[in-house]
Amino acid sequence: MREQAVHEAPARVSLRQQVLLAALDCSGGNLDKTFTAEDLLLSAWKRDPLAWGLRGHEHKHPDSEKIYTELDRASVKGSNVRGGLAGLGLFEKVRQRTYHLTPAGLAAASQIEGADSSAKGKAEQGNRI
Numbered sequence: 001m002r003e004q005a006v007h008e009a010p011a012r013v014s015l016r017q018q019v020l021l022a023a024l025d026c027s028g029g030n031l032d033k034t035f036t037a038e039d040l041l042l043s044a045w046k047r048d049p050l051a052w053g054l055r056g057h058e059h060k061h062p063d064s065e066k067i068y069t070e071l072d073r074a075s076v077k078g079s080n081v082r083g084g085l086a087g088l089g090l091f092e093k094v095r096q097r098t099y100h101l102t103p104a105g106l107a108a109a110s111q112i113e114g115a116d117s118s119a120k121g122k123a124e125q126g127n128r129i
Contacts, residue, residue: 013112015051018044019070019085020109023101024116031106037097041067071099 013021022043026035045052045062054061071084071091085091090105101109109115 013114015066015070016085017109017112018048018051019067020090020105021047021112021114023091023099023105024109027101029101029106029110029116031101031103034094034098034100037067037071037099038064040071040099071097 019040022040023035025043025047026039027033041052041062041064044067049058049062052062052066053059054063071086073081073084076088081087083093085105086093086099089102090108091099092102093099
């Protein structure tokens with residue numbers, strides 16, 4: 001009897017989810033740790049260069065415009081939310097292009113496939129680490 005190899009395609013996560021995972025990478029799940037838009041971009045680009053790379057140079061250079069789009073405006077049910085991920089309550093803007101995760105952001109990020117398993121525990125604790 002011949003065994004068939006079954007290859008499952010990895011679950012595709014949205015750009016917003018990728019930014020949340022990048023925020024987990026940058027903060028380690030620590031709600032007090034800040035990160036910049038550029039930190040997020042590099043982290044997201046390392047995870048998925050095709051999604052975050054500069055057109056025609058995806059594997060060599062990230063495209064900062066893509067991260068700014070996700071940070072500055074987010075779409076919910078077809079309507080744009082002013083303030084993007086901060087407007088949704090997932091990030092808190094500390095200063096220009098500098099953020100930290102909110103408890104809601106940590107909880108949302110911890111539910112995404114590919115999130116660090118320790119993030120779920122931190123989100124459930126609800127404590128600042």
